[in-house]
Amino acid sequence: MKATNPLFPHFGLYPVNLIFKLVFLIFILISVSCGGGEEKEEKPDRAKIAEAKNAFEKEIYDKAKSSIEYFLAQHPKDVEALIIYAEVLIKINQLASARDKANLILELDPTLAEPHSILGEVAYGGRRFPEALKLSRKALRMDPKLQAPYRVIGDIYLLQGKTKEGIKVLLEAHKLDPEDIETIKKLSSGHIKNKDYAAAKKYLEKGLQLDDQVPGIHYNLAVVYSKMNDGEKAIKHIDQALEQYEDRKTLFWAGKSRDTRRILEKKFKLNK
Numbered sequence: 059m060k061a062t063n064p065l066f067p068h069f070g071l072y073p074v075n076l077i078f079k080l081v082f083l084i085f086i087l088i089s090v091s092c093g094g095g096e097e098k099e100e101k102p103d104r105a106k107i108a109e110a111k112n113a114f115e116k117e118i119y120d121k122a123k124s125s126i127e128y129f130l131a132q133h134p135k136d137v138e139a140l141i142i143y144a145e146v147l148i149k150i151n152q153l154a155s156a157r158d159k160a161n162l163i164l165e166l167d168p169t170l171a172e173p174h175s176i177l178g179e180v181a182y183g184g185r186r187f188p189e190a191l192k193l194s195r196k197a198l199r200m201d202p203k204l205q206a207p208y209r210v211i212g213d214i215y216l217l218q219g220k221t222k223e224g225i226k227v228l229l230e231a232h233k234l235d236p237e238d239i240e241t242i243k244k245l246s247s248g249h250i251k252n253k254d255y256a257a258a259k260k261y262l263e264k265g266l267q268l269d270d271q272v273p274g275i276h277y278n279l280a281v282v283y284s285k286m287n288d289g290e291k292a293i294k295h296i297d298q299a300l301e302q303y304e305d306r307k308t309l310f311w312a313g314k315s316r317d318t319r320r321i322l323e324k325k326f327k328l329n330k
Contacts, residue, residue, distance in 0.1 A: 289326025
């Protein structure tokens with residue numbers, strides 16, 4: 059008579075351990091085929107964020123806006139992208155939308171300093187300087203390595219006639235990132251207000267070495283060379299600023315560049 063396994067009679071005398079191993083292997087195969095979706099999920103492609111940052115630094119705000127909106131359409135709660143988007147919105151004067159993005163970031167992560175910094179920039183853009191100072195200082199207490207609050211505070215000091223104080227604060231921003239173009243522009247503006255044109259020129263020339271396609275750098279250089287009575291170079295840089303502002307469709311600054319060119323032509327008796 060054929061012996062049988064008392065637990066699994068149809069398997070004869072096959073070892074019970076072997077049967078369990080076969081069952082376990084089948085279970086693993088089913089799990090891999092049905093439950094591996096989460097591991098196969100691709101991480102967000104952050105190339106659009108890098109693209110937006112690059113366009114932002116070059117003051118190509120429409121390109122920065124479209125790149126970051128493309129990314130956010132797929133990842134609407136990505137905090138880094140929302141921060142960049144808010145900064146772009148501030149630059150194109152959509153302050154209410156920038157405020158909304160800052161509040162959304164606060165909802166996603168209340169511990170971040172960046173939304174307070176953004177709200178400070180929004181208040182600065184609305185010329186609510188006491189509120190801007192308060193929010194920017196709060197952001198710095200939370201994260202003293204942020205640059206934007208230093209720029210806001212420094213620029214407000216410049217507007218208030220506290221030129222030396224403004225330069226001192228802007229230098230703190232410059233120390234954090236010596237290659238930040240926005241800080242270089244504001245720092246050069248401080249030195250222009252302080253009538254230290256050699257210092258302003260030094261920072262602007264450094265900005266040109268980093269990127270010669272930033273119209274704000276050329277505009278400030280035109281002002282510096284005008285003050286240094288070098289009309290030829292002043293006209294050269296205002297023309298470059300005007301061309302780049304027109305390419306970016308930055309209407310306000312394009313108009314301001316035309317006005318500045320007319321002033322330079324009259325001052326130095328030069329024609330284009």
